[in-house]
Amino acid sequence: MGRKILDQERQKSGNNDIINSAITSSMETALHVAAGANQAEFVEMLINDKDNIDLTFQDVHGNTAFCSAVAAGSKRIVQKFLTLTHLLPTDYCFIKTRGGQNMSPLYIASWFGQPQIVSLLYQDSIDKANIEDGEILGIYFNCIHNDMYDLAIKMIEDNVDNFRLGIAHCWDTTDESALHVLSRKRPLDFTSSPQAKTIWSRVWSRISCQSPSEMPALTLAKIIWKQVLEKHGYQYNEIRRIIKHPFNLVIEAANNGNFDLLVVLIRMCPELIWERDDENNTIFHIAILNRHVKIFRLIHEVGVLKSVIRIEAGNNSNNILHLVARKPQQSKLDSIIGAALQMRHELLWYKEVEKIVAPSLRNKKNDENQTPNDIFTKDHEQMMSDAEKWMKKNCNTCLIVATIIVTVAFPAAFDILDQGDKDKHNVSSVSQLPPPRDIISIILLISNAVAMSFSSIAIMLFLSIMISRFTKNEFLWTLPCTFITGLSLLFVSVTAMMVSFCFASFIPNESLRIPIFSSCIELLPIILFFYLVYPVFRDTIHSTFFSQNEFKATNRLLKHYEK
Structure with missing residues (x-):
């Protein structure tokens, strides 16, 4: 069908070179459109249709058809382009040719989150494309933003002698480090504990004598955190300055329930357990407010139970029992089926926190003259x-x-x-x-x-x-x-x-x-x-x-x- 349409257009226009003509307002050819739409068969038909096809034609943004294929993530089309060296001018290379905004194909692939294409182009791009350190840094952060953690780890390993990617900050306006980016990720990206596995996967691990594999995101976090600590000589004041700009990544990880990342940070720097947000909440107060049970359970392990209980959160003299009495956001309860089970979940949280609170604090009133039970009854009335x-x-x-x-x-x-x-x-x-x-x-x-x-x-x-x-x-x-x-x-x-x-x-x-x-x-x-x-x-x-x-x-x- 594609060949038939091209032949009809040639007859109408009388132009035998219509295959190299722009067909959109962005000056894209049929090859641009087909490559960007992952139409592998049509791309191969266009390439085989005429030997004088112009593979170097750029649209109004400066992108070639190869750049369109890279952005679309079609590994088959990208591999096909890489084999067409006989149709290219002398000394022309797809990997070296930059697209719009002077971006290399490797950067484009990482920007659009195409892990297969990044893996395909990475080594040749590093060897041939003369990518500068600034662009390497951008590709590195693109990999983290788009959950390509294996590639980010490889980039760190390949650039140890050049500069440390782990302690670098993003080159855009956010000025975030890689750890700040990771602190906003989903907890499931880091989960590697046996508790998170299904019953059958745990049984199979026991039978096959396999140790549980670590998630790439967690491995990346460990590498980065180790680089940060070594860079600053394990000095807490210096480390604290790093983690608090542009926002406190420990507090952000606690808000998101990112338990595994918190454990990595705390194990290597236990002082971080005392980090607080603007309302004087520690990670345990935040865990209570957001119903993150795994983070809350750490309170029994690190030996700070009595100290945390004495800390009053916010400006209303609230203790941790006042905090757990508040109703959380509905999104925290949506995973529980039925209002009755949600109510039981809230009651269970209140009872468990009440167990660790001193009897003198259970009926203590805050500045608004409310006891924890008063807050619980009012917030959970509906x-x-x-x-x-x-x-x-x-x-x-x-x-x-x-x-x-x-x-x-x-x-x-x-x-x-x-x-x-x-x-x-x-x-x-x-x-x-x-x-x-x-x-x-x-x-x-x-x-x-x-x-x-x-x-x-x-x-x-x-x-x-x-x-x-x-x-x-x-x-x-x-x-x-x-x-x-x-x-x-x-x-x-x-x-x-x-x-x-x-x-x-x-x-x-x-x-x-x-x-x-x-x-x-x-x-x-x-x-x-x-x-x-x-x-x-x-x-x-x-x-x-x-x-x-x-x-x-x-x-x-x-x-x-x-x-």
Whole structure:
């Protein structure tokens, strides 16, 4: 199709060199457009169409088609261009030719975040393109900004004798160091602890005897931080001046929940644990405000528990219990399903912080004459109301399902008993009844009894939730446990009811094909019920029985990072 269009345009315009003509207002040729759109087949067709194609043609911004391919990130097209040396003028090289704003192809690839292209061009660019230190610094920061940490590490290793990239600052107006950039990254970019891995990955690591691999971002942070400390002779005053400009990277990492980066910084410079923001908050106060449990748990490891508790945050004489009583931003709670579990999460945080606070501080009033409990009640008033509505809504739905099961299972049980009485009075029928039919009748009776009794118990449990007072203490244990038990019994009753229906289909049929087919269909509701209810059931169990473990003191967190 592309060739046909080009031939038609040649006939209309009478220009045989239309392949080298600009077709956009930016003076781009068809090759520019195709390379920028990752159309590898069309690019190859254009290149093979005429031997006199101009690969050096620049658009109004000074970019060649090769620059467009580099920005688009098409490795296939870039490799194709690099093989076309026979179509280029003498001494012309794609890697050396700069594009718009005098940017090298390597810089363009790093700017647009194309890791494959940067890896492809890096070594040849360093050897041939005469890239200056300033541009190397820009490429280095582009790699960090665009999460190409492996390439940033390689650049540090390749430029040790030239200058230290780790202690350099960005050459744009931000004047940030690499650590400042890393402090704003997502915590997942650094996560390498065993706690962050899935169960199956941990099992496989044990079986294969493999040590957990370290994330490139964490490795980069260690290299950079070591360079900074060595450069300033581990002098805390000098180091503190570096980390506070243009913003305090320790506080920024704490705000973002960047636990792994904080551990790297604190292990090599423990004094940083006392860094504070403009409101006198330490990283532990910030962890409480933003509900970063891993950072908060460090308070048990570094031996500063009593000292941190004595620090009052802000200008209102608030202690850490006042801080945890405040409702966090909704984005901090969105990962928790349901308002009731969010409320329990908030209550758990309050209780855990209350454990480490001296009794004299638990009812201490701030400058606004508010105790921590007053703040918690006021800030969480709407959440309490939403939690009550969420719990009642779900219990009401479960009540309807349980009632339907009882309605179906109750008469079914009597039908089975009536059928058994008829068979006993019909001697000829009993003598001809195969033994498996008796077993099926027993299974039917048991499954109906399980479905009816478990549904009845579930109804009583959900009713107890509906008439509950919904106090804060009930949200901690009573309501979640009752809800979990009722949901479990409801699932068992649904399963028992469907099993009863499956076995009932075998009684009137001599052939097994139809009963087996109908049984497969009747088992689908069990799978669907489990699939739909499982997320809420899983989160409720985790929140009720396992979330407390996240607050337990441990000495493993810092040791995990020792190399």
